[in-house]
Amino acid sequence: MINSSLSSRFGLEYMPTSFTVRMGKRELLVCRDFRKRFYAVNPVIECDTGVQAGHLEILLCRRWLLIMSKAH
Template identity: 80%
Template sequence: MTTVHSSFSSRFGLEYMPTSMLVRMGRREMMVTRDFRKRFYAVNPIIECDTGVQAGHLEVLLFRRWLLILSKAH
C-alpha cells in the first residue's frame, strides 16, 4: 500500500472543503473543488487567477464556483 502525500497543507482549509478531486501528473498536482471562501473583492465572472496561500501554488477560479489549485508535488 502506498501513501500519496499532498503538498496542500491545512493552510488551504481542506478539512472544511466540500468534496474535492486531486490529480497528480508527474511532478505536478492539480486539485479541483468548489470554492467556499467569501471573496471581499469583485471577481471576474469567467476566470480569476491568483497566487495561492503558499509559495509555489496558483489558484484559478472558474465561473465563480470551481477552484483549481496547481502546485508541485512533494
C-alpha cells in the first residue's frame, strides 16, 4: 500500500511495483527508479537527500530506489 501523501510528493501514482513498509516511526518506500539522472551514478549504491526535508534516498544497482522518511 502506498501512502497517498508520498505518492503525490514523489509522483508515484502510476508505479505498480512500489510498496511501503512502516517500522515504528519510520517509513521505507521501495520502488523502481524512474528519474533521469544528469550525473554519474555509482553502479552499486548511491545515497542522496530526498525531495523533501527529512527524506533519504538510496539507489541500489541503478534500478531500485529506497526512500526513508518519518511516518505520518
